[in-house]
Amino acid sequence: MEVLIIEDNCINLQLMTYLLQSYGITVATATDGKRGLKLAEALRPDLIICDVYMPGLDGFEVASVLKAQPNLAHIPLVAVTAMARAEDRERLLQGGFDYFISKPIEPKTFATDIVTQIVRRKKNG
Secondary structure: OEEEEEOOOHHHHHHHHHHHHHOOOEEEEEOOHHHHHHHHHHHOOOEEEEEOOOOOOOHHHHHHHHHHOOOOOOOOEEEEEOOOOHHHHHHHHHOOOOEEEEOOOOOOOHHHHHHHHHHHHHHHO
């Protein structure tokens, strides 16, 4: 399994990378949306995790570009965000994200949540 993480906060990026790698998942990383889109095109990962609020291209713009490209639209896109209200969650799902995980992430369940999303998508698609 390969996951691409797009996250501008180095501490969050390192934590998510560590948790996924310790679960046996190959991880590629990008610290901004533009680089993340290039890596998504090159790698075609099993899943993309994307921070919502980043400088430059934010997560909604990344989602829009990914979902508009037929060769990338099928890749599950998970938002990692501090947005916690019900209307925020609805906005994420309407904005192109398939799932979301709230920040701060829960180290005990983060990797299993990601694997569940990959397996669910493979079964349904």
